[in-house]
Amino acid sequence: MDDFKEAIIKFLKKETNLENVELEIPPNPEMGDYAFPCFVLAKEWKKSPNEIAQELGKKFKPNDFVAEVKIIGPYLNFFIDKNKIAEKTIKDVLKQKDKYGSANIGKNKKIILEHTSINPNASPHVGRARNAFIGDSMVRILRFQGYKVEVHYFVNDVGKQIAMLVLGAEGKKNVSFDNLLGIYIEINKRIEENPDLEKEVLGLLNKLEKGDKATKNKFEKIVKTCVNGQIKILSELGIKYDFFDYESKYLRNKKTQETLKRLEKTGKLFIDGFNRWVMDQKGYELGMKIPVLVLTRGDGTSLYPLRDIAYNLDKIKKGENIVVLGEDQKLYQEQIAAVLKELELKPPRVVHYSFVLLQDGKMSTRKGNLVLLEDFMKEAVNKAREELRKRYNKVDEKAAKIIAYGAVKYGILRVSPEKNVIFDWQQALSFEGETAPYIQYAYARISSILKKAKKINPKADLKLLKEKEEMELVKLLSNFPDTISKSANQLKPHLIANYLYSLAQKFNEYYHIHQILKAEPKTRDARLLLISAIKQTTKNGLNLLGIDVLGRM
């Protein structure tokens, strides 16, 4: 598409002497492919924009890329050469195949991407899954753009929450992953009723920090149970990690001491009235009453922020950092960024997502008011089976999972991360409209046509693609690389999700209006190439969301 746009800009620059020419896309494709609004010139030229448009229009001569210009009121509407763009785009897609849409801008650049990092206290709920889905999709997108991405999961294995879980599991035999949520809810309730138990929790933490072996084993056992359970669920969804970094590693090793020494050199570190090491953060416009970050307890043991800074220092050594975190971490993350700036280091780019709400309030692991990701997955698979049973005698389990997991992921990924989403079972389990199954269905339809076509002529004459819908499809296909790079630069997977839906929608519309297999032979050949390109692009895009395709459904 670039060549086409450039040709227009070149023409306009020459005729108007403007330094920056901004082109727009007309609201309706019948009005043109690109438009130049003449309002900007009205003051300077002392003419009405309509007159200016007329004048400029007369100066235009068709060239290799731009076929004609139409003047509609104050707008100069350019029509690009349809044959050229169809040929170029479709050939690009079919030549580059799985690479279509990718760029090599990340070549030789390393990115350390941390995501998920759920507290190892229970099975993840759908709110937390948002982190993993966004993170995993970003990993895929950035790798597609050529970056070398290392995926990290930070396991908060030494927290108060784990201590609570250890206390709750005391005396219980064979604690399994499925028991954890119940234990966690119960112990929270018990502590609420009996605040003395809180002291026991802190006691456990204290023992752990002093290196008490029995305590350490208890913690490790329960964390292992939990992390394994979480990983199993996430890996079922195709989400993988390269490294699991345990917070406990930073509990007693020298790194926290080294970090303190490094921070001391900034002159912002001081010991407060409680004998704690504290970082002064004045001058960073942090939205808090007293801008400080407390790094240790009075007894010198480390607090989470210190361990986290040490962890960040380790990660920064390896490459550029990106991390996916809930909106509750926003201020804290600004504080961490401020600390890293003091050390003249580049803070991580952070993608914050808002929480998933239930219709009757917030989701909370502590209160047990939640929808577990695994339950959501199960329900979705059941629904997919049901749908498959309607169509076939035998249910293909693999297909059911592909459809169900696609729907689960897409439902979360299609929304921009900063939005609070309200989880609604009926809507979440819908396989119609703007959903993954809709997109997968378009893909399956194309596959089916191509299968029936048997032979495809790769040299078909693409000039025969003259229909309005065909042009719109070609243009959408040509926009795919731009969508990917925008999504990569802004770290926004939902742009790809929205794009894929509009492509599938456009295809379905086309499918209903025009015959492909029964078209006149030469046109048929050209159309087969067009839909092959749509199929390829859809596959590439879904893959970036971590969603699989089906040849039949």
Next chain:
RNA sequence: GGGCCAGUAGCUCAGCUUGGAUAUAUCAAUACCAAAAAGAGCGAUAGCCUUCUAAGCUAUAGGUCCGGGGUUCGAAUCCUCGCUGGCCCGCCA
């Protein structure tokens, strides 16, 4: 109390970073008429399967783009004051 984010159709959301689809100025005696003035999905209503898979398509209804003020030729988009919802301001992580 302070900070950050969101508010678009009954419901769930795109669009907002980068303002744009008939303005301004001038002319014109008036009146009238016509046209234009936001996109999906779900849900609702009415249709479409001897035709490449109906998980699909078509049509209709549904809007003070949270409210007021401002900037601009032009505002869902920018600024400002409010309102509502979410998140945050710990010897928790």
